[in-house]
Amino acid sequence: SQELEQSPQSLIVQEGKNLTINCTSSKTLYGLYWYKQKYGEGLIFLMMLQKGGEEKSHEKITAKLDEKKQQSSLHITASQPSHAGIYLCVADTGNQFYFGTGTSLTVIP
């Protein structure tokens, strides 16, 4: 949607490399969710960010929300084949949810 821009659309990286996925909203966010989806599976919740400047980490995945609460990044350190899938950001503007178009990540062993 125009309200939420996610980039890049696809990413192919060598195992062990770092990568970053970005989501930018045209509106101030009440919350920003990151999801991962593998083939034929549902969305797997990764992290939720609500406060400006907030940063959360889970294993080798770190997500940040900027101070203005309009931009979030998802960073994977030392990528592994298990990280492959689609990463989706979902923005909560308070009265509606907006979805990024997803980033398809392929990790080459």
Place this chain on the structure above:
Amino acid sequence: GAGVSQSPRYKVAKRGQDVALRCDPISGHVSLFWYQQALGQGPEFLTYFQNEAQLDKSGLPSDRFFAERPEGSVSTLKIQRTQQEDSAVYLCASSLASGLVAGELFFGEGSRLTVL
């Protein structure tokens, strides 16, 4: 249109009423997903189709929920004897790919169901 189309956009149902929600995926898209999103929460997976085959329905919350995609294009999510807890936005997404990597997901705008 060029995107995923869902109808109706808004539906108000009385408890116990049956509802049907329609999803028109992007033409040629093989994969189709339904999600349920309750107020204030992220979307939760309901079911997945590859063409006309329903490969995963593990997310359907009860046997009152039924989804079909008989010709591998349009899909219908049916909820029988609606309950108040069924109130949510129902999202449909489609994807061109059907291989090991699902590919980019394109979401519809959702059907907002309110059960009174």
